[in-house]
Amino acid sequence: MSKGALIGLLAGTLLGLVLKGFQLLTDIGVYTLLLNVDFLPFFGSILWPEWMEFLFHLIIAVIIGMLYCWLVDRWNLKKAGRWWFSFMLTAPTIFLYFPLSYLALKDVPPIDNLAAIALWTIGHLAFGASMPILYAMFTKKRLQSNI
Numbered sequence: 001m002s003k004g005a006l007i008g009l010l011a012g013t014l015l016g017l018v019l020k021g022f023q024l025l026t027d028i029g030v031y032t033l034l035l036n037v038d039f040l041p042f043f044g045s046i047l048w049p050e051w052m053e054f055l056f057h058l059i060i061a062v063i064i065g066m067l068y069c070w071l072v073d074r075w076n077l078k079k080a081g082r083w084w085f086s087f088m089l090t091a092p093t094i095f096l097y098f099p100l101s102y103l104a105l106k107d108v109p110p111i112d113n114l115a116a117i118a119l120w121t122i123g124h125l126a127f128g129a130s131m132p133i134l135y136a137m138f139t140k141k142r143l144q145s146n147i
Helices: 002-026 030-035 050-074 079-095 097-103 114-145
Strands: none
Touching (some): 002 030, 002 050, 030 114, 050 114, 079 097
16 A cells, blocks of 8 residues: 555656646646635635645545555556556546536636646646556565565
């Protein structure tokens, strides 16, 4: 489980940095959308600092990373299977753009902003691509240390 938590933490950090970079370069609020919780009961009534909103995002990423590693190990997925499974787990997060954009009270990209949808998708594909890469890196290190 710790490997999955670390993979989720690193992949989630990558996603956040990619979207923050996109927002800084384009002034399209995809990073704001990623961190936004203003529409959630209780959470939305509090003005959270950015680091706390990022922590909420990382908690979700850690859960996804743990689920990814647990199922990859349980199903004994090989390289191609790990990639497909990672993108299957990530695909729903791409489509979260639409309800998140619709429900947001903050100023976030509109639901039909094609540039924002593209940036959001690229960021989440980076997240999906990083999980099997990180999995392979951490598995290699573990295997090499046992020799």
